Amino acid sequence: MSQDKLKTAIGALRAELQRAKLADPQEHERLRKLVDEVERGGNSEALLRRIGDSVRRLEVEHPTLTGILGQVATALSNMGI
Numbered sequence: 001m002s003q004d005k006l007k008t009a010i011g012a013l014r015a016e017l018q019r020a021k022l023a024d025p026q027e028h029e030r031l032r033k034l035v036d037e038v039e040r041g042g043n044s045e046a047l048l049r050r051i052g053d054s055v056r057r058l059e060v061e062h063p064t065l066t067g068i069l070g071q072v073a074t075a076l077s078n079m080g081i
Contacts, residue, residue, distance in 0.1 A: 006075040010039055013068045020065050027057065031065075038072060043081040048073055 013035055022028045034050055051073045059066040 002075075003079075006038075006072065006079070009068060009071040009075055010035060013065070013072060016065050016068055020062050022058075022062070027054075030054065038076070043076065043079070045081070048076060048081060051076075 017028070017031055017035065020028075022031075031054060034047075034054060037047060051069055055066045055069050055073070058069075
């Protein structure tokens, strides 16, 4: 995925995060901070691990959100992160 596709995926993630009704407000805040870090250019293996952890926690209740998180993780991985 290119930088443009990453930006598109981040935009979709932000939009879906606003629509999603997360039962845990702390999870919502964790995801918001995660998106902020990706936008700031975060590019560590720890960031990818946190994205993966979020996907596992949310995959049953929020499949759209986790699908987009997966796209972001793939984009970062393809960029060498």
